[in-house]
Amino acid sequence: MLHIEIKQLKKMGFTVSQIVAQLKISRQTVYDYLKMSYEEAEEWVMTLSRRGKKLDPYQDWIIARLKEYPHLSAAQIKDWLLEKFPSLEVGNSTVRLYVEYCGRFLLALRFFLPLFAEVFTTPCGEVYQLNLSCS
Structure with missing residues (x-):
């Protein structure tokens, strides 16, 4: 967990700038985690995973447009x-x-999706051969 890494680096004597460079995170994130206990950090991370995105109500509409016009910006x-x-x-x-x-x-x-496509089956007792050679 990021909280533990930050606390360990701080205990080893790293400055906030060094922690930022080492973990490639923002300075504010380091300060936030340093203020939190382990339980608070765990609770905060759990709320992030449950939080919805602003455009979630429009997801079906956006996906439909992207399916129809895949090169849209x-x-x-x-x-x-x-x-x-x-x-x-x-x-x-x-x-x-x-x-x-x-x-x-x-x-x-x-x-x-193609991995779960319907498999061609032969009637019971019949056998077919598929030749995939490049001749």
């Missing part, structure tokens, strides 16, 4: 979102990160 998705849902207030980076997240989801689907 996040800026185009944001424009369409704001046209369809005018009351939505969202920043460029939020949309960009969420579109990236949905894109990874779609990529995983494209990779794993």
